[in-house]
Amino acid sequence: MAYVAIADRDHEEEHHDPQTFITKYVWSQDHKVIAIQYGATAIFVGVIALVLSAMMRLQLGFPDTFSFITPENYYQFVTMHGMIMVIYLLTALFLGGFGNYLIPLMVGSRDMVFPYMNMLSFWVYLLSVIILLASFFVPGGATGAGWTLYPPQAIMPGTPGTDWGIILMLASLGVFIVAFTMGGLNYVTTVLQARCRGMTLMRMPLSIWGIFMATILGLLAFPALLVSAIMMLLDKTILTSFFMPAISSMGADPGYTGGSPILFQHLFWFFGHPEVYIVALPAFGIVSDLLSTHARKNIFGYRMMVWAIIAIGGLSFIVWAHHMYVSGMNPYFGFFFATTTLIIAVPTAIKVYNWVLTLWEGNIHLRVPMLFAIGFIFTFIHGGLTGLFLGNVTIDLPLSDTYFVVAHFHMVMGVSPILVVFGAIYHWWPKITGRMYNETLGKWHFWMTFLGTYAIYLPMHYLGFQGVPRRYFAMGDTDFLPASAQDLNAAITMSALFVAATQILFFANVIWSLTRGPKADPNPWDATSLEWQTPDTPPKHGNWGHDLPEVHRWAYDYSVPGYADDFIPQNVPADVAPAGRDHGVEH
Amino acid sequence: MEFGLIILAIILATLLGWILKQSFNTQPWIAEPVDEAAYQAPFNAKPKLVALTTFLAVVTSFFALIMSAYTLRMDLGDWVPLTEPQLLWANTGILVAASIAFQWTRNAAVLDATARLKPGLIITGVLTTLFLLGQYAAWQELYASGQYVTGNPANAFFFLMTGLHAVHILGGMYVWARATQRLFGGSDDVEQSIELCTIYWHFLLLVWLVMFGLLLST
Numbered sequence: 001m002a003y004v005a006i007a008d009r010d011h012e013e014e015h016h017d018p019q020t021f022i023t024k025y026v027w028s029q030d031h032k033v034i035a036i037q038y039g040a041t042a043i044f045v046g047v048i049a050l051v052l053s054a055m056m057r058l059q060l061g062f063p064d065t066f067s068f069i070t071p072e073n074y075y076q077f078v079t080m081h082g083m084i085m086v087i088y089l090l091t092a093l094f095l096g097g098f099g100n101y102l103i104p105l106m107v108g109s110r111d112m113v114f115p116y117m118n119m120l121s122f123w124v125y126l127l128s129v130i131i132l133l134a135s136f137f138v139p140g141g142a143t144g145a146g147w148t149l150y151p152p153q154a155i156m157p158g159t160p161g162t163d164w165g166i167i168l169m170l171a172s173l174g175v176f177i178v179a180f181t182m183g184g185l186n187y188v189t190t191v192l193q194a195r196c197r198g199m200t201l202m203r204m205p206l207s208i209w210g211i212f213m214a215t216i217l218g219l220l221a222f223p224a225l226l227v228s229a230i231m232m233l234l235d236k237t238i239l240t241s242f243f244m245p246a247i248s249s250m251g252a253d254p255g256y257t258g259g260s261p262i263l264f265q266h267l268f269w270f271f272g273h274p275e276v277y278i279v280a281l282p283a284f285g286i287v288s289d290l291l292s293t294h295a296r297k298n299i300f301g302y303r304m305m306v307w308a309i310i311a312i313g314g315l316s317f318i319v320w321a322h323h324m325y326v327s328g329m330n331p332y333f334g335f336f337f338a339t340t341t342l343i344i345a346v347p348t349a350i351k352v353y354n355w356v357l358t359l360w361e362g363n364i365h366l367r368v369p370m371l372f373a374i375g376f377i378f379t380f381i382h383g384g385l386t387g388l389f390l391g392n393v394t395i396d397l398p399l400s401d402t403y404f405v406v407a408h409f410h411m412v413m414g415v416s417p418i419l420v421v422f423g424a425i426y427h428w429w430p431k432i433t434g435r436m437y438n439e440t441l442g443k444w445h446f447w448m449t450f451l452g453t454y455a456i457y458l459p460m461h462y463l464g465f466q467g468v469p470r471r472y473f474a475m476g477d478t479d480f481l482p483a484s485a486q487d488l489n490a491a492i493t494m495s496a497l498f499v500a501a502t503q504i505l506f507f508a509n510v511i512w513s514l515t516r517g518p519k520a521d522p523n524p525w526d527a528t529s530l531e532w533q534t535p536d537t538p539p540k541h542g543n544w545g546h547d548l549p550e551v552h553r554w555a556y557d558y559s560v561p562g563y564a565d566d567f568i569p570q571n572v573p574a575d576v577a578p579a580g581r582d583h584g585v586e587h
Numbered sequence: 588m589e590f591g592l593i594i595l596a597i598i599l600a601t602l603l604g605w606i607l608k609q610s611f612n613t614q615p616w617i618a619e620p621v622d623e624a625a626y627q628a629p630f631n632a633k634p635k636l637v638a639l640t641t642f643l644a645v646v647t648s649f650f651a652l653i654m655s656a657y658t659l660r661m662d663l664g665d666w667v668p669l670t671e672p673q674l675l676w677a678n679t680g681i682l683v684a685a686s687i688a689f690q691w692t693r694n695a696a697v698l699d700a701t702a703r704l705k706p707g708l709i710i711t712g713v714l715t716t717l718f719l720l721g722q723y724a725a726w727q728e729l730y731a732s733g734q735y736v737t738g739n740p741a742n743a744f745f746f747l748m749t750g751l752h753a754v755h756i757l758g759g760m761y762v763w764a765r766a767t768q769r770l771f772g773g774s775d776d777v778e779q780s781i782e783l784c785t786i787y788w789h790f791l792l793l794v795w796l797v798m799f800g801l802l803l804s805t
Contacts, residue, residue: 185641186638189637197621200615202610203615220595222645223648224648227653231747239737240736240740242660242747258664260663298616303615307610314603552619552620554618574619575620
């Protein structure tokens, strides 16, 4: 079956558009509505995780001040903050949110290939979120095992939430993986099968490449988390010994016969490292499109950008043990993983050079999405460079479990993807809602967030060099640390609270735009890719009106010599120059 | 982890080779009129087949990781190998027969020999149910001889691996049941379901053979 036929089949659905409020906005099978449902849910749990991080910072900055933060609470906050941010916010938002919204629109399809499964994916995701949040309210509270959930401490008495919290956490992860798999099969099949006429793989915008490759990584890596979640659930509930060593707990024998905690670490990080790129690759793709559009220049080295995404995806599966250098591994094993880790810097560096070269002599418009995209280049280079330190075994050993690591991974996979998330929301907001946002408010939001996060994480590197360990509830009297370390911690907390508070600007902007934002032009940024060429803004069910678009060129025809306009949309035929423009498509 | 890595490397190499072939000689920056040949979907496949293939890659990753965990765990000192029940040989034979029966049914569907569809689906369903019952009987046999799931890591892995394999077969049985229901309800729109089920059954047979081999050899 050629995919023209699929397009035709989907076309028939126009005759039974969803009519009632329920089928249109609640049990919707429209990819755009599902995307907004995914996005809103992810941002909602993200705000919860943000509040949790504010509580952690309060404790770290001002120990012995807040009686409502006990050590147990602190560990629960750390755990839930990490897990929510990595999986329930970033993974769900990039793939369930942006993936759902952008894939059909950018490849010229009417919807996902399996709309019903797509709807199911969101509702199962919502179920996983509810299970996760329920763990705050069960006896013993949420698990406090750290987001890595290392056994044996994750299920032994003494760690908070070993009664029910850990069970709900593992169950929620399992449900999330089911939801992700349903969504992921849709994204892959839609990209492979439902592209419109002329949309070859190498004409796809880099956003789609990033989301596509991240989905494949997710599909292959999440099974590792599922396997470890199932095995740990069995260890917890029916006392098998997959991960639990023969151990005595407070004088009692819980009955374990000698499992391997290291086995869990291997399985966890076999998922955990690709997970970094599940979050990073969509960000890479989206930021490429933002930079190109707002610099009015074609992306530098498009093919190299695609191959770099593919190479990073492949390499991300053979670097996992760099998270385990301190677990006592064979030195040759460590050498291997240090080497692969440093090799992954090559395609990553290619991408960074190409972003910078895209800006070179571009006609840069410093609109809000562009500010966030350029901000991302800064924070990503910064976080990437500290990754080179930590990728080496000998440097990692002293820095492991210090605030240097915390600063590194927040810079590279906390701040950087979040900047792209905001950039992407501001960029596509006019298309999604049909309204403009307040530019001034957006710029304030950017500068306060960008500079604020530097105020948080730069000093954290320094604390790490001094040897301040992470995961500690309070430092107490520690000889090797000067008293000023605590002052720095207090300053970081002030910055963190400031950044958290400035996110109100974003929500204020959302409300302002939805209530009194001016009507948006269908293509306010003069962009080339297909989603800006829809007949309606916001696009209606079916996206394209009567006829599917036909693609004749790549998505980066900006400032083509000889044309009056500085952009040529993808659906403009190759041999016909638009009216009022000069001839000659020379590259 | 070597086992999982090799499987994963094969999946990734296939995918990457295919993408590179698609992209190597292209010059995307040149605008061109639509190339009719480029409309053909990749693999010239059906969307459900692409989705199933992708899903099989996911399940492959899942089972490869469990078997990797098995081999890693095996190297530790307290591992007491399990003596697998002889019944598993019979179960294997039944699963092979189920796979053959599905292939026979699929061939009938392709040849439009509709009279063979109903018996074909029923035989497949009976054989697969027999396999699941046989697996359950093997569990009972182990329990009767005092080989509990918590007794030893080898036991735990045995129950985990056979259990998860059975869960995947049950998932296939759901699709089988819906296709059978449609067929007996008078619908003839079952060819694709049968084709996809056949692939899935062959795949789960392959998983079982690899897993059974691993269990026997250790």
